[in-house]
């Protein structure tokens with residue numbers, strides 16, 4: 001008697017996974033060697049390369065920084081697995097149903113807002 005439409009969230013997650021995978025590919029393709037700066041400035045700041053890249057991709061792709069992408073990707077995989085297992089949408093902290101609007105914003109969420117806040121210690 002799940003209130004969650006798992007199929008819909010599976011589609012959301014699969015879309016998101018495609019985007020993240022594409023973003024990771026993109027990062028790997030653009031990073032090595034010649035740094036192309038899309039802001040139009042010449043990328044001559046060798047010692048600031050990481051910062052420059054971070055800012056560029058941060059602006060363009062939001063959470064798709066390389067390390068975050070890997071993190072989100074494994075979260076997405078885990079969420080897809082939970083859909084298969086039939087445990088999707090349940091908070092791993094308190095076992096309550098995670099509100100659907102939270103899942104729409106973060107389909108890979110494993111904690112409800114309350115548990116998330118508790119976990120973060122705020």
Ligand SMILES: [Zn+2]
Nearest residue numbers: 091094112115
């Ligand atoms: Zn909870």
